[in-house]
Every structure is written in C-alpha cells, then in structure tokens.
Amino acid sequence: MITLRLNHQQHDFLRTVADRDAHLGDVGDLVRAALADASVHENRATPAPTSGPSDRTGEILQPGTGKAFEVAAGQVLRIEQIEGHQCVDLNVFNRADGRERLHVGRTRGMQGLHPGPGDVLWSNAPWERPIMAITGGTATTDTQFPFCSRLIYSAFFGLRDRTNCQEIQNEAQREYGLDPWDLHESLNLFMHTAPGPDGEPVILRNVARPGDHIEFVALIDVLAVPNVCGDDLSNCSNFGVRPVRVTITPGGPADAERARAAYDRSVVLGLPSPREYPGARPLQRDPGYVAAFPHLPLHPADVAVEVSAEHLDRFARARNTDLYGDDEAAALRDIVLSWAIDRLGAFAGNAWP
Ligand SMILES: [Zn+2]
Structure with a gap:
C-alpha cells in the first residue's frame, strides 16, 4: 500500500484524467x-541540509x-x-498614485530575465522609474x-474554480481599492525558469529551500502585494502550495547603501525630467475590508493505493531525492501528477466551441 498525498483540487484533477481514459478505472x-x-534516475544525491527558515516573526501568508x-x-x-x-507572485503599486505600478516588461528589458540583488524594479509609462531595489x-x-489565472486551468486542464494567482491577487489588493483590471503582470519570486530544448522558456522544478529569501528596499512609498501562487499542478511550486513568511523592517544604513548602488547602476546618466499627471489615485486602506479568498479551504484528499513490489x-x-530528500509523499505526488498532465495532453484538441 502506498499513500498519495493530495488536496481536493488535485484529486479532482486526477479523477478527470482517469475518467477520460478508457484504460484507467480509477x-x-x-x-x-x-x-x-x-523514468529511473541513477545516483541521485540527498540534498544537503539548509540553514532552514529564520526565527523572524512577520506575517505568514497561507x-x-x-x-x-x-x-x-x-x-x-x-x-x-x-x-x-x-x-510567490508579486505586484507593486505607488501608494500615492495607484496608476503607477511595477512594469515587469520594462524591468525585464532593463535588468534581464531574472532580476536579482543589485537590480531595481521599474514602473510603467509615463513614470518609468525605479520603485524598488533588490x-x-x-x-x-x-x-x-x-x-x-482561471484561463490557464480552464484551457489546459479543463478545470474551473480552483486556486489561481489572478483571483488571489484581486482579493488581496481589494483591501486598497484596487480593481481586478488593476492587476499587472507579476514578478515571479522563487520561480525557476530556463530556455527549453527549442530555446523557448520553460518552468523547471522549484529549487527554493527553507530559509531562501528575497529582500527589496522601497525607493518610494509602495503597496507591495505578494501572494502564494495557487498552482498545484506544475513544476512551478513542485505540485504543492505552502505558506511563506513576509517581514517588513525599517532598513539600516547597509540596506540604504545597497539600494543606492542598485539605483546608480541602473540609472547611469539620469532619468527624464519628472512631470505631473493630474488625477492621482492615492491608495487608501478600506477599514471595512474582510479578506474572502475564493476556493478555500483546501481539503486533504489522500489516496491509499495497492501497489506491487515491482x-x-x-x-x-525513480523518486527525485535531489529535491524531496526523505519526503516520499512529495516525490510520489510529483511522479503521478506529472504523468497525469502528460496523459491529459493526449486528449487535447477537441475544445473548439
Ligand atoms: Zn500562480
């Protein structure tokens, strides 16, 4: 007997795949x-221990x-x-004027595909300036x-009503009066991507370890909206959804120095002269806001399966000990969900309305 550790939306997905396949009863x-x-992997090493998560307090995003x-x-x-x-997906807005927000395309153009320490985050036109430094x-x-988003799960998996970053972000930013259409492309934190065989980018398995972190210094007063990615059907978060910690601290001279260095590195010869744009939209907290995230709670939906010694x-x-160490349940979930997603591809192509 072997136990597959799932949440209910992953279980629903596997049932969908099994139902579509005449060779699979359940x-x-x-x-x-x-x-x-x-596929069998040879000589997989067990991952080295990490320093582990810090003992900071901060806010836990579930x-x-x-x-x-x-x-x-x-x-x-x-x-x-x-x-x-x-x-983790991140949106950032100027608190004094919510029309100005992080522009991921401009940031990519100025800092490269994978901004890291020493880079800045750029805002949209017409402002186009650094608003945070990594x-x-x-x-x-x-x-x-x-x-x-809802689109991805519907188009690629035939699934509806499940956790997704679009709806999570909408609900989080609603606290400050931001609408669903204010959502901008996210900066993807801890996402591991690389060029695939044909040169197009692909998402690889997530290699973030306990205690791994990213720090930003705000260069103007911002509203930063991180969310735990809702995707539990891809490499993006290795087929799981887990809490993360967010802390905000005053920042010392060393932080200011690093922020200044990142700014100077990205703005070598100065920015265009700033202009005023009438109609600023300050972002104020709605004191009546009560968070109501859709598609929660996620229920455990483990499946015990009779299997042979073979x-x-x-x-x-076959289990990937590089990533999962002794966590057999996570390794099994990866193998099974990866297989099911590949299998689903065989049924694609008949969705034209
Ligand atoms: Zn997501």
Missing part, C-alpha cells in the same frame, strides 16, 4: 500506470492567499520560504511567465 489505476512508466503591505521608502520587504519549493536574497526570480521498487529508483 485514481489507483492511474497511480500504478504512472509508477510503471516512471496557501490560497496574499496580502497588501504598505512599505515606506527605505523600508525592507523580505519574502522567505518556510518549507521551500513555493513560488538588495539581497538567495533565490531565483522570473519575468517571463504571466500569473496563473511498483515500489520502481518508485524507489
């Missing part, structure tokens, strides 16, 4: 088929949620892994993939 059949097909944080100029926003492997961190970022042997040789 999710147990699907698990056995996935194990029989699993799976399926996000939160808008006021970060004053000079303060440090730190986003940190607790369990590891978790992608001053520290131990993790990857990505600027190439848009947030996950299946167990295959699993032992």
